[in-house]
Structures are given as structure tokens and as C-alpha cells.
Amino acid sequence: MTKRSKRIFFVGALFGVASIATLLVLTALKGSVAYFYTPSDLAKLAAAPAGLLRLGGLVAPGSVTFADGGEAIVAFTISDEIASTPVTYKGVLPDLFREGQGVIVQGRVGADGVVVASEVLAKHDENYMPKEVADALKAQGRWNEGAAKP
């Protein structure tokens, strides 16, 4: 084997070993690399997790209620079309928060199964278009055509 083909072999082996090592690490980390759980993940668990968790899904249409009085408490339901989880939150909501929007909340699951959120983040999807185009699509009833899976 010439010196050069030895080096080619070395680069190949290096890349192979690094790929396998990464694959193993990522497989081991599978659950913890995910940024959030969905309500159906939560429903599958036998007992509600004790610590902080992040839960992601769509704000169920018609579920948002603002509590009366001085305190800005908002209650809504997060749904992934299979299961849904009720959430309460006190604080400032991001601009994109609205019914039907994808959100990620961080909080604790209470004894009654309600997630008390300490943070609410809005998720943005991969669709970019001018308002006129969005309105035209809605008017033509083609709004969710070709929409990516959640």
C-alpha cells in the first residue's frame, strides 16, 4: 500500500468511526434531544412527570379564556389531534400566540392534570407568504393544501 492510499484509507476509516460514534450517541440521546413532548406522549405515561417539562402542540380553537380581574391569567388547551392537555399561564404571551397556532409551554403538571406553565413560546411554521396571498388562499378554500405534518 502506498503512503497516499494509506492516507485515503485513514480518512475513510476516520469518517466511518466518527459516523458510527455519532450514531450511537444520538441513539442513546434519542429521548432527550427532543425539545418537547406532545399531549399524546404525555397521555402514554403511567404517572405525570414530577419535574419541569415542555409540551408542544396546537392551541385548540375556542379553548383560550382570559381570567377576569387584575391578574392576566390565561387558560387554554394544547392538542395534537389525538390527545389534549389543559394549560394555565400567567404572564406575557408572544405575538404569534393565537388559537390554532403551534406553541411550546414549559411548566409542571399539577395533581389535576393541568399544566401550570412558566413560559409560553410560539412556534413558527415553514410557510412564508404575503398577507394578500394568505387571504386569497383562505378565500379559495385551499388554505391547508399541502400543509406539512405537525
Add this chain to the structure above:
Amino acid sequence: MQTVYDLANPDRFDRFARALTPWIGGAAAALLVAGLYLALFNSPADYQQGDSVRIMYVHVPAAWMALMCYSAMAVSSIAGFIWKHPLADVAAKSTAPIGASFTFLALVTGSLWGKPMWGTWWAWDARLTSVLILLFMYLGYMALWSAIDDKARAARIAAIACIVGFINVPIIKFSVDWWSSLHQPASVIRADGPTIHGSMLTPLLLMGLAYSLLFAALLFMAMRAEIAERRIARLESAARAPSNVSVT
């Protein structure tokens, strides 16, 4: 006729790059002005994001370049490692600071967009974390070069680090598909075609082209500076030991 092989000669490359750099740089500047004008003043606001969408025209091409520069650096590293050609080492070394700058720009503009849209400057999701690791890999690569005095040895060790780190590039690209993340999936480079309206895609692609030409111009300048620096070092050592002049 000049071939790619002739250009591998540092002197020929130097003449070639010197002649070409002003043209590439000029084209990059013109495209950047046109792209930024379209992006900031003459493109529609997004139906959800409003005018915040304009950050995307600076952010997305910077993120593309961050991955492109690392890929270019890995290709140069492999060529330099296998064929021991100094110009490939020079190319890999000169790419790193440019790639690091694009990565930094992508992280900062992403953060500025994240605050109004997501509601947070930063989240430890798979995409954001893997891009931060990319920035650290660029910085580590640069640190390796400056920590080792012997250029040939530095090139060999830095190349190995760069090749191993290349694993991160597909992880960044597919992180938004493999794991649930706060960052949205790809809008342009995806199997079923772009999900971004044409009126927004045009300025975005224009900016992407401008950044690519800017990268080429900066790379040529950095490579010529590195070649000159090596020539000076060689002359200096030759002046100290006149019997030991090497002609390359």
C-alpha cells in the same frame, strides 16, 4: 491553457486570484445592495410575522453559508491531508474565519428574530444547539492552527479535526426533521419544493448569491495573504540560514 492543476501552483493561484478578486468582490457588492434593497424595502410583509420576516433575508443565507463554508473546509482538508498540497491547506485555513463569521451572523440574527416571534432569544433545541457547536468547531479549528508552529503538522491535525467535525453538518441540516424542535423546518431546500412565496424567494436567493460571491472574494484575499505570509516566513528563515534555501 490553464487547468485546475496549474492553479494548484501558489504563484499561478496568486496571479489568478489577484485578477479575479475585484470582479467577484464588485459583483458581490452590487448583488448585496440589490438584495438588501429588495429584502428590506421592496418585498411584502409576511402574513404572520409582519416586517420581522425581513430578518430572514439576512439570517437564512448566513446559515447556508455557515454549512457551505464548513463543507468547503472539509473538502480542502481531505485534499490537503491525502495529497499533501499546501494550497489545499491554505484554502482550508482561510475558510475558517469566514465560516465562523457567517455562523455568528446566523446565530445573532436568529436570536433577534426569535425574541419577537417565539418569545425567547435562545432555546436549547437541536437546531440552535448544533449550530452553536458549529461555531465552537470553527473556533477550535482556528485555535489548532495557531497553537501549532509547524505548518505541515498544524495542517494535518487541523484536517483530522475538521473531517471528524463534518458529521455535524448533516445533523444541523436534518435536526429539524429528526427531532421536535422550536426552530421551523426547511422552507427552501426541501423535497417537495419551497414553501415560501415567490415574491420572498427572489430576494432570498439574491442574498444567497451575494453571500456566495462575498465568500469567494474574501477567501481569495485571505488565501493570498496566507501565501504571502508563508513566503515571508520562508525568506526570513532563508536569510538566517543562507545555505538552506528551498525553492518552492
